[in-house]
Amino acid sequence: MSARPGSKGQVAIVGYAHSDVTRHAGRPLGALAVDTARAAIADAGLTAGQVDGFVTSALFPTAGAHAAEDGVSLVSADWLAQRLGGSPRYVAGFQGIGQIPGSVALAVNAVASGAADYVVMHRALHNPKGSYHANPMRTAGGAQQWTVPQGFFGPLSMIALPYNEYLQRYGASRETTAAVVAEARKNGARIPWSYWHDRPLTTEEYLAAPLLSDPICRYDCDIPVDGVAAFVFTSAERARDLPHRPVYVAGQASSAPPRRRLPLHWPLDDIMAGGTALAKRLWEQSGVSPADVDLPQVYDGFSPFVYFWLEVLGLCPVGEAHRFVLDGGIDSDRPGALPALSGGGALGNGRMHGIPQMLECYLQLAGRAGERQRERATVGVACASSPHFGGAVVYSTAPR
Numbered sequence: 001m002s003a004r005p006g007s008k009g010q011v012a013i014v015g016y017a018h019s020d021v022t023r024h025a026g027r028p029l030g031a032l033a034v035d036t037a038r039a040a041i042a043d044a045g046l047t048a049g050q051v052d053g054f055v056t057s058a059l060f061p062t063a064g065a066h067a068a069e070d071g072v073s074l075v076s077a078d079w080l081a082q083r084l085g086g087s088p089r090y091v092a093g094f095q096g097i098g099q100i101p102g103s104v105a106l107a108v109n110a111v112a113s114g115a116a117d118y119v120v121m122h123r124a125l126h127n128p129k130g131s132y133h134a135n136p137m138r139t140a141g142g143a144q145q146w147t148v149p150q151g152f153f154g155p156l157s158m159i160a161l162p163y164n165e166y167l168q169r170y171g172a173s174r175e176t177t178a179a180v181v182a183e184a185r186k187n188g189a190r191i192p193w194s195y196w197h198d199r200p201l202t203t204e205e206y207l208a209a210p211l212l213s214d215p216i217c218r219y220d221c222d223i224p225v226d227g228v229a230a231f232v233f234t235s236a237e238r239a240r241d242l243p244h245r246p247v248y249v250a251g252q253a254s255s256a257p258p259r260r261r262l263p264l265h266w267p268l269d270d271i272m273a274g275g276t277a278l279a280k281r282l283w284e285q286s287g288v289s290p291a292d293v294d295l296p297q298v299y300d301g302f303s304p305f306v307y308f309w310l311e312v313l314g315l316c317p318v319g320e321a322h323r324f325v326l327d328g329g330i331d332s333d334r335p336g337a338l339p340a341l342s343g344g345g346a347l348g349n350g351r352m353h354g355i356p357q358m359l360e361c362y363l364q365l366a367g368r369a370g371e372r373q374r375e376r377a378t379v380g381v382a383c384a385s386s387p388h389f390g391g392a393v394v395y396s397t398a399p400r
Contacts, residue, residue: 012246015044030071053116057099100354101391188348225350251286275312275387354384
């Protein structure tokens, strides 16, 4: 899904709120979502009665056997709209991967088409008690009968194969990936609501962690959490009368359905081909180029995604991302570097999907990042999921 061509730069984010990110919250997820949405609406200078649109992606991202219960393990747009009152005219949910870009497109299209004047977009993530991926499956049928018995099952194996391909093809190593994770944790440690607040990670700690699915270790994976974020969208015209500097949505692109050679099998070439096609649509739809982007926020639910996104976006040559990172190319404290994980990402905040990327773009471009505010931040890109299986949004400080 893409935002309507006529909506480019005509819809803006005008407020936000974010809960603390914890392993297990002391309150139900639905209660957190209601409070966070109310805080975002107030931050935008509005009342709940003025909000007439609600969108989200309510996917509960576990491969285990946990129950999906609205208001408990997920929070749908319908559930939230019913509890905030008012008279919503537009309520919708995005179905698919790349939840944040898909939800942003719904919000933008609703405002641009006149279906709603003020839209709350939220994302609520839940970490169930017990093992996150606990699965009672005892037999495997269909195509999985050929892979599951050999241990090729679940997200860790899914990413371990293309990561191995990358390491072997381009001469990368786990020592270079340690720099990715350390950068994410360094920046996440600076953010008050982050699960990893005040807890950076050293290269030595990363390399000492046990492997889960060679070459993936514990710190290559974002940690499951409870947390909620909400954003308020409206037209560029209405945004002028609200208290905060608006951040405009300049363009959005989502990936096409990926190739499926085997269940969960993501060959590196397929990831890169799908991501390159997505990036081409993103630049065409937004009217910007990689050279215009001074605030890239790449997705890092698994650390190798950072390499893949840097390369498909054209921010460094193919096969060179690991060297680019090792040379300080994404060090947010280094002048002239691309701060690709300055918001901490998923590795530095917790499994909030693409929220950390979107939030960093909003805070920096709105001039609301506080002590972390960067001097030059005019065009940001927020990515979500894998390049061939997700999406990205371009944000700008000015209508384009």
